[in-house]
Amino acid sequence: MQSIAEIVTNVQRGAMDPGAVVDACLKQIERLEHNAADDAPSLQAWVEVYADEARESAAQLRERIARGGAAGPLAGVPIGVKDIFDVRGRPTRAASPLRENHCADCDAEVVARLRAADAIILGKTVTTQFACFDPPPTRNPWQQGRTPGGSSSGSAAAVATGMCLAALGSQTGGSITRPAAYCGVAGLKPAHGHLSLAGVVPVSFHLDHPGPMARTVADLAHVWFGLTGELSATADSEPRIALLQGDGEHDSLDAWTPDGGAEAFYDCLPRLGKLPVVQLPVDWRHVREEHLTIMAVEAAAYHRDDYQRDPAQFGTCIATLIERGLGTPAHRYADALEFRLRYRQTLRRLLSPWDALLTPAATGPAPTAESTGDPRFNAPWSMAGLPTVGLPCDWFEGLPIGVQLVSNRAETELLGTALWCERRLGFELPATQGPTHESN
Structure with a gap:
């Protein structure tokens, strides 16, 4: 699988169709979520997939690049969003029946940053109820009887299986790091307050940390650059x-x-x-x-x-x-x-x-x-x-x-x-x- 940096470079150059990247992820979602057979049960990583919207966003990006327009640092990267972050025009359920009728008027600030970087918002991933401890329906990608961790359960499972290239999670206790470990991906919990909590269903104001998850640290660093404009240090010298x-x-x-x-x-x-x-x-x-x-x-x-x-x-x-x-x-x-x-x-x-x-x-x-x-x-x-x-x-x-x-x-x-x-x-x-x- 190509790295996020390679995909972005190819999309920006016009050498790769962002629609093809989106379709590859949607194909994985179809295979692992909707058409899963009894001997390969659904991962249940997604609450809602925005297939039409994602394809339309990819098409608009492709046309802009073809006209010579600029493309952002996450151009064409399909990203899943944990279902405690607001996405404009979509419900933010937080795995609770109390929020079934909630519909966000605007994006959470972190989601808005992803859009500004030309990422493709692919859909909402499963969270435990209100991002706390109750087990989710999501299955571990490697053994179905095991947990993917929580509360960023769907985000970790979706990234691990290539259903998206990166995802947003959040951590109050261990909700980025632990699902990442259980599913075999990388996760960054930034310093508290570095990323905005605006438009995020809270657990604890003093403890909540939004952060990204990706297949590798290299991919994680690229997503962080897309979110913040901050370039990661090189890995040339041995750290202490x-x-x-x-x-x-x-x-x-x-x-x-x-x-x-x-x-x-x-x-x-x-x-x-x-x-x-x-x-x-x-x-x-x-x-x-x-x-x-x-x-x-x-x-x-x-x-x-x-x-x-x-x-x-x-x-x-x-x-x-x-x-x-x-x-x-x-x-x-x-x-x-x-x-x-x-x-x-x-x-x-x-x-x-x-x-x-x-x-x-x-x-x-x-x-x-x-x-x-x-x-x-x-x-x-x-x-x-x-x-x-x-x-x-x-x-x-x-x-x-x-x-x-x-x-x-x-x-x-x-x-x-x-x-x-x-x-x-x-x-x-x-x-x-x-x-x-x-x-x-």
């Missing part, structure tokens, strides 16, 4: 990377067992050279508790009226989160916000000598579909608002596993570090015929 472990008593790798892919993870590390080890000077469990407090209170504030009017419309997991938020005293919320500020400063000091810290992207390969996975390796960085890049590193029993890079540097520098790691790790995502029936 340290392996992050826990606080001594609570090792950050303690969730990785031989059955959970620990051997595959450790086998990857020598490809990156001899990494020094640093310890997180904070109890991970305390960070997770304070993160959950902020998330619960802010989710409850947004959903309170609807929830109190009709709680049956909410999934079990988000209902539990809202109940926790409604029962949290104001002083506990204030304490959690104060902890967040202190914790962010602690991490910045820890990160100052390094280009990035490396951790597992998840606690193992994708678990069964009854769960969206464990965010313990992701929530600490969402809490701090620091940028992260997740990228696949190897396979374990037919499922991809990934690593995560955390940095206090600009996203462009972090992407340069991730590009260097991607080349060293040598992971390749094969073509998929859809999920198998294996569940273990």
Whole structure:
């Protein structure tokens, strides 16, 4: 498969028809979503596909280029949009029956940036309900009995299977990094506030991060350039990377067992050279508790009226989160916000000598579909608002596993570090015929 940079260059030169790129993605969607046979079940990655609109956008782009007009940095790139981002004239359902009649008057700011870069908005991808913890209908692209992760479930699965070249996701705890790891793609969680949340159904104002997902870090860097105009650093020189472990008593790798892919993870590390080890000077469990407090209170504030009017419309997991938020005293919320500020400063000091810290992207390969996975390796960085890049590193029993890079540097520098790691790790995502029936 050609890289996004190659496709854009060819489209801009008039050497490739953007309509052909769109049609190739639509063909994959037709094969894996609509015409899937019993032995290759639907991935259920899409809520709605804008086939006619996408073809029309591609035709308009082709005609403009033929007349000598300029084409943007994402010219002809079909992109999926997680169904919590507004797309003008289309519903933003957020996997909730409460929003069936919602119709967006204008694009979310991030979607508008994609259009301005001449990306093709291909449709809406599946999210967990209100981007929280309830399992989605989407299947893992590699084993149907496994989760694709959440909440950016459809975005990760669609990118992994070539149904789109990139997709928008969002992360409050681990909703970009973990689905990317489970599906074998790359994901960028930018620094908090770098991309606008205007036109995005919120979970938590202090914790929500919109960000892109793509098949490779190289593709991810190109999408980031299209969104921001920021060119990523080159991957020519060896970056300063340290392996992050826990606080001594609570090792950050303690969730990785031989059955959970620990051997595959450790086998990857020598490809990156001899990494020094640093310890997180904070109890991970305390960070997770304070993160959950902020998330619960802010989710409850947004959903309170609807929830109190009709709680049956909410999934079990988000209902539990809202109940926790409604029962949290104001002083506990204030304490959690104060902890967040202190914790962010602690991490910045820890990160100052390094280009990035490396951790597992998840606690193992994708678990069964009854769960969206464990965010313990992701929530600490969402809490701090620091940028992260997740990228696949190897396979374990037919499922991809990934690593995560955390940095206090600009996203462009972090992407340069991730590009260097991607080349060293040598992971390749094969073509998929859809999920198998294996569940273990």
